[in-house]
C-alpha cells in the first residue's frame with residue numbers, strides 16, 4: 172500500500188507559507204478557512220448556473236519526479252481542444268508536495284504558452300479544457316479545482332451532475348464546506364474531499380480513496396469522468412456508474428520506470444508515445460502512484476451507457492472510445508445513412524448531382540455515403556482552419572457569425588446542381604440554416620441535407636450544452652417542418668436503430684448507449700419535467716447571455732476577481748499580470 176503523507180494546509184501569503192513549512196505535518200484550520208466557513212449560510216442560495224458541458228481531462232505521472240510533466244500535459248490538452256475551447260488549466264505537483272497552477276479563459280495555445288508552462292514544476296499533474304456557455308464564463312470556474320483540506324486535492328471533471336442543489340445544501344448544512352462557484356465540479360471535488368476527511372487519518376491508503384470515491388458515487392447523480400491528484404501521492408481517475416463520459420489510461424516505459432497517463436481520449440496516448448490504452452470502466456476508480464497501479468470497481472452495478480454523441484460529434488475520429496474506433500463508427504454512419512437517403516430520394520424522385528460534407532466532423536461519414544450511392548464527393552465548403560468548432564461557442568449570435576467566418580461555399584461546386592449536404596448532426600440548426608443559404612447564394616438548384624444523427628428533440632443533461640429544448644430546431648417539428656425552418660428542400664435523418672448499430676457493431680458487448688437527446692430517456696433517472704424546466708430557465712441562451720453581461724448575477728467580468736478556494740493564475744499570454752502559486756485566498760484584478 173502506498174501511504175499518503177498528510178501535510179498541513181497550504182496558504183498563499185508568504186507569512187502563511189513560512190508557517191506551512193514549520194507545520195507540514197499538522198492538520199489545522201487555516202485562518203482563511205475559518206473565515207470562509209463563517210461566511211453567511213448558503214441555504215437560500217441556488218446554483219446560479221448548472222454547468223452542463225463537455226470538457227477534456229488529463230492526468231500524467233512521470234516515474235522520474237525530477238522531470239516536469241507540464242509540457243506534455245499542455246501538448247495533451249491541445250489534442251483535446253476540440254472538447255472545450257473556452258478555458259483551460261494545468262496544476263502540477265512539485266517538490267514537497269507543492270502545487271503549481273496556471274488556468275484562465277482561453278485556448279490552450281494562448282493560456283498555456285511556453286512561459287506559463289515553464290513555471291509549472293513537478294513530475295505529475297492534471298489538466299483540463301473547458302466548454303462552458305456564456306453564463307459560466309467566469310475564470311473562477313476554469314479547472315482544475317483545488318482544495319487544501321484534506322491532504323491537498325486537485326480535481327478535473329468532464330460531465331454534469333443533475334442533483335447540484337441538494338448537494339449544495341448538503342455541503343452547507345452537513346459537511347460545512349464552502350462552495351464558492353456555481354460549478355458542479357467544485358461540488359464533486361468537495362464531496363470527494365469530505366469523504367476523505369471522514370477517515371480522520373493522518374495517512375491514508377488506496378483503500379481509503381476507493382471508499383471515498385465509492386461513497387461519492389452513492390451521493391451524487393449524473394455524468395462524471397474525473398481525474399484527481401493528491402499532493403505528494405499520485406493521480407486518480409474515476410468514471411460514473413453508467414460510464415456516460417469517457418476516460419482511459421495508458422503507460423509508457425522509460426529508462427527511469429513507467430509513466431502513466433489518464434485522458435478523455437486515446438489520441439493523447441498515441442501522440443505522447445503511450446501505449447496499452449485501456450478505458451476506465453464505469454463505476455471504477457484507478458489510483459496511480461510511483462509504486463504502481465490499483466484499480467477497483469467502487470460502484471454497485473448499473474447499466475453501462477456511454478454517450479453516443481461522443482461518436483457522432485465530440486470525439487476526434489482518430490480516438491478509440493470503449494473499444495470503438497470513432498472513425499470506423501462514422502464510416503458506418505455514412506453507410507447506413509446512404510440507404511435511408513437512397514430510399515427517400517427515390518420516393519421523391521430527386522436526382523442528386525453531388526455530395527458535399529459540412530466540415531469538419533461529417534467528412535468521414537459523407538465520403539462513405541457518397542461512395543455507397545456512387546455519387547461524386549466534393550469539398551464545396553472550404554474551412555478557415557483558424558476558426559474552431561462553432562457548436563461549442565457560447566451564444567447563438569457568436570455561433571451564427573462564426574459559421575460564415577468558418578465556411579466558404581465555392582460556386583463551382585454548387586452552381587446549377589442538386590446538392591446533398593451531409594452533416595453529423597443538426598442541433599440548433601445554426602449551421603444548416605447558414606450553409607443552405609450560402610449554397611443557394613452561389614447558385615445551388617436544390618439543397619438536400621442528410622444528418623448522421625436522428626432529430627435532437629431533448630435536452631442533454633450529461634455534459635453537452637443543449638439544455639433548452641426550445642432552442643433545438645427539431646423540437647416540436649416534424650421532418651418537413653425542420654426542412655422549412657432551415658430552408659432546405661429536403662432533410663433526411665438517420666434512424667436511431669441505424670445510428671446505434673453503426674457504433675455498436677464495433678463492440679457488441681455494449682448493450683446500451685445514452686441516447687437521451689433523441690429519446691428523452693435518461694439512464695441515471697432523476698431527470699423530471701420539473702428539473703428540465705428549471706434547467707431551461709437557468710440555461711437557455713437568452714438567460715445565459717443576460718447573466719454573462721451582469722457581473723452581479725454571479726459572474727465576475729473579465730479577469731479573476733472574487734473569492735476562490737483555488738489558485739487563479741492568469742497566463743502571461745493573456746496580457747495580464749502573472750499570479751503564481753496556489754492560494755486559498757481571494758484574487759483581485
Ligand SMILES: O=P(O)(O)OC[C@H]1O[C@H](OP(=O)(O)OP(=O)(O)O)[C@H](O)[C@@H]1O
Nearest residue numbers: 531532560561562597598599600601602
Ligand atoms: O445545428 P447546429 O446547432 O449548428 O449544430 C450542429 C453543427 O455543429 C457542429 O459543427 P462545429 O462547427 O461545432 O464543429 P466541426 O467543425 O467539428 O464540424 C456539428 O458538426 C454540426 O455541423
Ligand SMILES: NC(=O)CC[C@H](N)C(=O)O
Nearest residue numbers: 222224225226328329330
Ligand atoms: N464540459 C464539462 O464537462 C464541464 C464540466 C463541469 N460541469 C463544468 O462546468 O466545468
Ligand SMILES: [Mg+2]
Nearest residue numbers: 529530531532
Ligand atoms: Mg460541424
